Amino acid sequence: MLIVQKYGGTSVGDLSRIENVAKRVAKSKSEGNSLVVVVSAMSGETNKLIEYAYHFSKNPSKREMDMLLSSGERVTASLLAIALQEMGYGAVAMTGRQAGIQTDSYHTFARIESINTNAINVELSKDKIVIIAGFQGINKEGSVTTLGRGGSDLSAVAIAGALDADACEIYSDVDGIYTTDPRIEPKAKKLDYISYDEMLELSSLGAKVLQNRSVELAKKMGVKIVAKSSFNDNEGTIIAEEKKDMEEVLVSGVALDKNQARVTLRGVSDRPGVAAEIFSKLSDAQINVDMIIQNASSDGTTNLGFTVPESEIDNAKAVIESFGDEVGSADFDKDVCKVSVVGVGMKSHSGVAASAFSALADAGINIEMISTSEIKISMIVNEQSGEDAVRVLHATYDLDK
């Protein structure tokens, strides 16, 4: 099998951990696999370099930041190659450029445009283990670029896609994806399998494992991801296409997002297009609106509710106030959170939403807003009730079984 492995910053956090990674890579190689290994910088290195840059400037040039930050992954890649060579394995380290990773020119959050896999293939054909510095590429002018947060995951998925690899194993300090956050519900179980779409909807559960951009790319390129821990030999979670029998499982996971604030507008003018104007002004102000609810009121005006990230509530307030009387009375509430129930089984089974609502009602938890998609039900509840709601829903759908 051709496998792309990716080891995050914690997994390569010091020399003995790099040695541990070398042993894992060697084991997989000696099992007969062809291996490409993508590595992050040693944990703490990137932050140290960022601190260095901010010593000189509050707003350092992004082009130079990319040259600065891309150095950490090169160090790890070289060291891992040296460690493997010492163990008797053929290994070769490559920078993003050498691995053929071409990006656009948006420094510090570049997008991969293409991967020329020639150099990688040449080394694989010599039976070498190819170690690639993650998080980086070059643009058309030859300047170093980086891919933003979670960039090494993106490198790994993109390379796996370009090589048509059998799997992309993403190693971190977490065993895989859980049915919910084990700190909230100790009965949370690790999932064996989850579909791309469910993973995207449960992003907060996978936040420490891999980011949405990587999942989206994996879905687009059909890359099978295996999320595993580099600190044990547990099985991990496969993130891949939806399987037929997955629909038998109603719910895969329950996620909690505390970074939510609710805006309620009562008595919005019935002039056509007012709502559209509000949301386009919020968008102009770079404010991400999540859930939206609109109801006709009895007096002909409209009631409008929506949520924004808690950190953006003050900006949202300023935008709303710029509308004056047209928006009626406005109410801003930071004290809310979003509980989401996700599962592809919802597509073919009715009643999932109803059982969620009644379970929360039975537990005395009031639902303030609801939004549903094909595979997700999200509910806004009072922040104090959020963790209780997660536990109630986790039990409702037998996720601890």
Next chain:
Amino acid sequence: MLIVQKYGGTSVGDLSRIENVAKRVAKSKSEGNSLVVVVSAMSGETNKLIEYAYHFSKNPSKREMDMLLSSGERVTASLLAIALQEMGYGAVAMTGRQAGIQTDSYHTFARIESINTNAINVELSKDKIVIIAGFQGINKEGSVTTLGRGGSDLSAVAIAGALDADACEIYSDVDGIYTTDPRIEPKAKKLDYISYDEMLELSSLGAKVLQNRSVELAKKMGVKIVAKSSFNDNEGTIIAEEKKDMEEVLVSGVALDKNQARVTLRGVSDRPGVAAEIFSKLSDAQINVDMIIQNASSDGTTNLGFTVPESEIDNAKAVIESFGDEVGSADFDKDVCKVSVVGVGMKSHSGVAASAFSALADAGINIEMISTSEIKISMIVNEQSGEDAVRVLHATYDLDK
């Protein structure tokens, strides 16, 4: 003027020193110069990375070492560019590759084959200060290479040569080149000017400032070097072509090399070619022979004396012993050192050697071997007398005046 400046590891040893370098660069820029700045890694960084590599292997692959070690200079270059931008100067950081530095494939001690200055010139034409990561380039396959010890000096001189710069300023923590080591003779004076050839012969005096490879390259390319300290505004020493009036100065400096051992062979067989065989075997064993003296002996055999680096005396012994009786009796003496008097004035003035010999004789210092070149007289003396010999000769040629 177009000036290439190079700042060594001590000059960029921490963030406040990088800030200090930024100020020096900015000052030179605001005086109207076009500037290319070559930087080393922050002092200690390269050694740290070497230690990391040796944690994994006693003999790490040179290709991977190059990828590893080249990261330190990138960090400094990015940070210096960011610091200058913050001060309002247009600055752009480049890796060795981006600066167009093409080398051969001898990893960890590559030679620069060519420099494509297009990218540098484009930025200079936009009035940018170009900051280049020293010590590195890429080979034809696109792998990162490094230039060995003193590599950033080489980068700077080569770039200055390729750009036909007016000067290449090499900054370190030393003021310039002295008439002798001030730790031995406190009356040592800083030289204003020294020719390439004298500098090459006095390499031990310049060891902390710049290495012979850089001086050789500067001579070949006609690059005027100015060796200065980055910690003060003293004038420094110019290293350039020999000037007409330099011949009026008999002696420029006195150097001491303690890393010498002497081998004396008495009664070497008179078979033709024995001496040649001895030296070719020493050369095969990578032993650098420095001074050689051969005398016919009264009984038809030959006496042969030569010096090797002290660290190689045991290897030399093994080579000599492999010849058996043919080399007569062999004597190995680590307790010697070499004192050299250097000056282009010797070319046109006789009697310099004679005055050196008599000055040492007057001081009761016995000369064990002598070797002379057009601009240098080297003498092997007992190691205990070395520093005395330096002081005597320094005074003999009025170098403290």
